[in-house]
Amino acid sequence: MGLFSSKKKVHQATKLICNKKDAGSYKCVFLASYRKLPVEVSWEESSVADDKMSESLHMTGLNRFPCVEEGDFTVCGAEAVLTYLNIKGAAPTIHPRKARLLAAQNYWVQVLSRKFEPLLNDIPSNVVRISDILEVLDREIAGNNYIVGEFSLADVHWSAVFKLLEDQGQSSLFSGFKNLNSWLTKIKTEIPGYESNTEKVAA
Known part of the structure; x- marks a missing residue:
């Protein structure tokens, strides 16, 4: 082993937490699907990830879908998650140039x-x-x-x-x-x- 060595980066799966009664959840799933992002989708009635975000922001009652989790990163709400999914990965973003x-x-x-x-x-x-x-x-x-x-x-x-x-x-x-x-x-x-x-x- 050389004098300098680097730790191998451990890939952490991106998890998308959704609700079947929430249009925002489908928007995020469709965007990730179209851009072919390797995302694990979990359809739930309540969001543990959102509870974690509420605690970190010292806020209560957010209880929104969808949420995305990747390692220690968590964000909830359709607009925020859509922005994340549209930029993440190597595939071109969905963004008209004209x-x-x-x-x-x-x-x-x-x-x-x-x-x-x-x-x-x-x-x-x-x-x-x-x-x-x-x-x-x-x-x-x-x-x-x-x-x-x-x-x-x-x-x-x-x-x-x-x-x-x-x-x-x-x-x-x-x-x-x-x-x-x-x-x-x-x-x-x-x-x-x-x-x-x-x-x-x-x-």
């Missing part, structure tokens, strides 16, 4: 989070408003493979919410939109594990 595409991506992510998802808390009372938003999205997708023309986080976010609606037996909300369903069929073939609650995203 300004107009990036703006369009952020616009549709914002429409989803601020306009569409809140309506899902009371679907019977909001069917018309839900349909109105989906009609606009359906027109936007017409003639395109993806929401903004190329694959982006907008596709990840919207497909995750549609997956959750499918699991809840609410696919009739969007089944009547031709362009939207053609897009979703394509997305299902491009995101490994879309059809199942996989325990491992990539080998």
Whole structure:
């Protein structure tokens, strides 16, 4: 052994802790899957990782999904975990290079989070408003493979919410939109594990 030696770096598995009733969890699983990150997925009802983060920040009641754990690093909440998963690894990040595409991506992510998802808390009372938003999205997708023309986080976010609606037996909300369903069929073939609650995203 030489005068100087280095310790072999021990690989620590990245764990993604999710909840099957949480759209943010599906967003993170889909992003990790699309980028082919070697992530171990655990579907849970409560998050131990989130409890640990709450203690470290001297906060209580966070209790959010999803969470990511890697060694002594823990972070929770969809926005934080999505940022982590989009940068981690050698695969290219999902980030449109053209300004107009990036703006369009952020616009549709914002429409989803601020306009569409809140309506899902009371679907019977909001069917018309839900349909109105989906009609606009359906027109936007017409003639395109993806929401903004190329694959982006907008596709990840919207497909995750549609997956959750499918699991809840609410696919009739969007089944009547031709362009939207053609897009979703394509997305299902491009995101490994879309059809199942996989325990491992990539080998």
